[in-house]
């Protein structure tokens with residue numbers, strides 16, 4: 001069974017018909033880079049748990065990561081264009097969007113927004129070009145949903161600051177040149193910018209994953225790592241600043257997962273047109289049509305949600321964390337449902353890596369859980385709606 005050809009996007013109600021010329025241009029650039037460099041080897045990369053180290057520079061050379069779309073204050077100049085880039089990357093695989101999310105929203109963004117001039121000069125150009133790789137170390141082995149309760153500490157000593165603790169689920173860790181690490185200092189939570197060649201840093205790749213197999217996920221131990229004051233990100237001085245970075249990445253996820261869901265639906269429509277059962281095309285069966293129609297509706301709702309959040313983020317008022325939460329919660333759930341339904345329609349063939357839907361489906365299980373688990377986002381919206389804080393004791 002050969003690989004089904006990936007057509008382009010799926011836009012049933014012309015949600016993206018009125019993009020500006022610049023937005024449409026970014027979409028096309030991302031689409032052609034993904035089609036040429038990422039899509040051809042994606043199934044094999046997933047199968048072999050392999051992240052091709054040329055990819056960051058390919059993306060960087062086409063300006064697809066980082067601050068080309070940011071204003072000087074660190075906001076996205078065109079949030080819809082940024083979202084469209086994420087949609088194209090995740091149309092191929094959630095791991096590629098994850099790479100770009102971490103590099104852009106979780107490493108370059110805090111440097112740009114909270115870093116010193118020398119940190120910006122030293123790191124931003126190479127990170128944008130994909131010549132340096134970054135990671136974001138917030139989550140710890142005891143759990144990711146309550147980062148305020150972190151155990152990693154930054155203490156003062158005669159030689160300088162000392163960093164001690166363990167972080168887990170750090171995307172890009174094994175290939176990173178620099179990591180944004182969050183630790184409890186004497187004056188509260190502090191973000192530091194740490195080159196990975198410092199003595200005392202041990203990075204271990206997490207193996208045996210069944211999802212996001214292309215991503216290099218890691219656990220990192222900081223064993224009394226010696227720092228200087230200049231390694232701190234001066235403005236990154238509270239848990240709120242770490243969560244602010246996550247807002248940016250979560251916004252990208254809202255768009256990225258549209259690409260994954262579209263890829264599944266396009267693949268399944270093609271399959272239904274070619275495959276025959278009971279001497280009739282699969283696409284002619286009422287139950288199949290009902291499932292396709294449900295997917296089409298959910299996906300279109302997700303596209304409208306992303307566009308509206310893009311408009312809000314582009315407006316003067318900006319976008320509030322609970323608005324990001326409703327988008328992350330809604331669109332990842334939608335994409336997972338679409339991917340599961342498409343896998344079902346593809347039948348036994350749907351479990352093969354020759355098709356894309358199940359790969360997207362298992363990736364989306366991770367996306368459902370990371371960068372704020374699904375239920376955490378429901379509770380953030382619940383808090384906003386009721387004023388009652390389910391996280392408080």
Ligand code: TGC
Nearest residue numbers: 139144145147148169170171239240243244321371372391
């Ligand atoms: P809470 O008391 O509500 O807030 C503490 C301070 O933070 C502010 N804040 C935010 N600021 C900006 N953006 C947000 N989204 C914010 N949410 C809260 C808040 O205003 C407050 O500021 P201030 O000035 O009043 O002190 O904090 P809490 O500890 O009760 O937490 C609430 C909760 C559960 C919503 C929060 O902890 C949360 O979002 N948890 C989920 C964390 C999460 O997403 N973790 C997964 C990260 S993904 C990962 O680790 C992998 S990294 C990426 C990769 O490598 O792939």
